[in-house]
Amino acid sequence: MLQISALEKLVHELSKLPGIGPKTAQRLAYYVLKNKDTYPEKLKEGLERVQAEVHECPHCFNFTDADLCIFCEDQNRRNDLVCIVEEPSDISRIESSGVYNGRYHVLHGALSPLEGVGPEQLKLKELMLRLETEEIKEVILALDSDLEGDTTVLYISRLVNGKGIRLSRIAQGIPIGSDIDYIDERTMGRALQNRIEI
Amino acid sequence: MLQISALEKLVHELSKLPGIGPKTAQRLAYYVLKNKDTYPEKLKEGLERVQAEVHECPHCFNFTDADLCIFCEDQNRRNDLVCIVEEPSDISRIESSGVYNGRYHVLHGALSPLEGVGPEQLKLKELMLRLETEEIKEVILALDSDLEGDTTVLYISRLVNGKGIRLSRIAQGIPIGSDIDYIDERTMGRALQNRIEI
Numbered sequence: 289m290l291q292i293s294a295l296e297k298l299v300h301e302l303s304k305l306p307g308i309g310p311k312t313a314q315r316l317a318y319y320v321l322k323n324k325d326t327y328p329e330k331l332k333e334g335l336e337r338v339q340a341e342v343h344e345c346p347h348c349f350n351f352t353d354a355d356l357c358i359f360c361e362d363q364n365r366r367n368d369l370v371c372i373v374e375e376p377s378d379i380s381r382i383e384s385s386g387v388y389n390g391r392y393h394v395l396h397g398a399l400s401p402l403e404g405v406g407p408e409q410l411k412l413k414e415l416m417l418r419l420e421t422e423e424i425k426e427v428i429l430a431l432d433s434d435l436e437g438d439t440t441v442l443y444i445s446r447l448v449n450g451k452g453i454r455l456s457r458i459a460q461g462i463p464i465g466s467d468i469d470y471i472d473e474r475t476m477g478r479a480l481q482n483r484i485e486i
Numbered sequence: 487m488l489q490i491s492a493l494e495k496l497v498h499e500l501s502k503l504p505g506i507g508p509k510t511a512q513r514l515a516y517y518v519l520k521n522k523d524t525y526p527e528k529l530k531e532g533l534e535r536v537q538a539e540v541h542e543c544p545h546c547f548n549f550t551d552a553d554l555c556i557f558c559e560d561q562n563r564r565n566d567l568v569c570i571v572e573e574p575s576d577i578s579r580i581e582s583s584g585v586y587n588g589r590y591h592v593l594h595g596a597l598s599p600l601e602g603v604g605p606e607q608l609k610l611k612e613l614m615l616r617l618e619t620e621e622i623k624e625v626i627l628a629l630d631s632d633l634e635g636d637t638t639v640l641y642i643s644r645l646v647n648g649k650g651i652r653l654s655r656i657a658q659g660i661p662i663g664s665d666i667d668y669i670d671e672r673t674m675g676r677a678l679q680n681r682i683e684i
Binding site: 292293297298302305306307312314315316317320321322324327328329334335338339340341351352375376396 | 496502506514525527530535549551
């Protein structure tokens, strides 16, 4: 990086972003430099506004800039249905499907003994409180299809068991529009097991 | 973006970065949010240091945080050889080849009538001044292999013509390690024209 320490520092920080390797970070830093009179100020403003305005919804732990997030605030959503997600960003995926009309609960992660993420690091106590105090009849687990997601599904299913609450996990199978040729063996196995009679 | 205006602003700013589309920008913004207590402050610091410390070298227009850039400062480089590049970032590519030991001159762009970039937007007057006042014997054009690069090569070759300065452009041909199958027709045409006798 041409031995400019300020530039190296910026590249270092940018390369912490997900999916941004050192080469991309260098390209981004040069963009910042090329537009030094306008861009850094605007990006800083964006960062500052997020720092100042965005916080977790105290009810479902989605991000919000209000007292409650828009999904907790919404009067037209079912109160007896809660969808559990790992991250706030997962909510927009579910919303974009247009088939869900209940509430949310964000865990902020998934159980991972390897990375030292235990139940106390997730919003699980807060989930139990909701299950005990709200009239929730059904819980949908929309967690990632990986080891951490599977572990968390197992853990939550034990917590919810015996409370008279319906518990389900979103279906695993081949993605719509995908070519069978490109489906991995585990997904195909799951798709066969979970086949739907027509 | 879940109707949080501060988050939308941040996504908007991040998506201005080269190669960062709206989806990636959203992912980056969520990373910022997830690490709201530590990351934004560090990135802001990186931006501020670049704003405060980095400027153009008054001699070659490379970026630097000193009076002159490291290549203008270096006593062990040839003074009679100048390599012209479009952007400061191009210099590190040339340096990494390890075969160049002259000075640099950064144009900060290339001629593009379509985008309204004329000679006066580039560091061409400054280049002419160097060619007139310094004892430069050879100029190497290391510009992009695109329309803008070609236009700029033509323009500079007219400027330099008749000054008794050797002018060359870096070779165009097939990249080393590349598969002939994947070479586009124009590159192949150029590689054939520029074939080297062995």
